[in-house]
Amino acid sequence: MMKAELKKAFHKQINEELYSAYLYAAMVNYFEEQNLAGFATWMRAQTVEELNHANKLISHLHERGAEVKLDAIAKPTSSWKSPLAAIEAAYKHECHISACIDDLYARATKAGDNAAALFLNWFVTEQVEEEASADEVVQKLKLAQNAPGAMFMLDRELGARTPTFPTGAAE
Template identity: 40%
Template sequence: MISKKMADALNGQIHWEMYSAYVYLAMSANSDTLGLKGCANWFMAQYREEMEHAMKIYDYLLEQGAEIELMAIDQPQKSYPSALAMFETALEHEKDVTRRIHKLVDQAITEKDHATQIILQWFVTEQVEEEANVSEIIGKMKMVGDKGNGLFMIDRELANRE
């Protein structure tokens, strides 16, 4: 059993993971509109991952006998001026998620909630990877350019993500 306070915070994280999914789904649609099929594929994969993150916490809460409380999800931004702008926004978003995960860990430590600390460790590691992946794409776009041939090349590479 976990505390009500911890359960509330984890329910809040379900909301954030689902909001992340929503943000990436909108970016996927926007990429498609811009003719960037590879970016659309990459953001769609990201959307699915975020839904999996939400469900990981959902399953954990139920396992712990806690109540699930789903919250309203805000409308995500519909369009961006460029692919680079999308990835830069994605990076800022991931940094925000990382801060939220770390706050949850702090709370689990304060409460001496070992089980929640363990499940959150997976998220701590995942966030390092998420930020690194997005940073790498931004780096490439800045190197070869986020227009014309450079963007075409990166888009083709992003089409390979499964």
């Protein structure tokens, strides 16, 4: 059985993941407004991934017989001063989420909840990838932003990303 305090920490993380999806949905809108359809596609895939993360956490609570409490999702920022500023905000947000996951993992370990800690291993690894992929776009955008041809190529490259949907509820 999961301890009440750890359950609350899981609820908080579910909210963080849903907020991430909401923030990235706002970035999809921003990139569409900037006529950067490829960037919008990349961010749309990111939105789906965040929903997957929330669902994974929810499934774990269900599997453990723990209740799920959903809180209100905060309103995200909806405009940025440049595409680079938006992607940098996404990278910064992923660093924040990594800190949240580290905190949740530490709480699971402290509670002696091995099942939760093992489950959260996936998220620890995933955050390494999340930070790296956002940073990769930041670095490419820094190189491309003042060259229209390079921007066109980068937008096309990012537009090739397809979202990955989970194959099962408890995946």
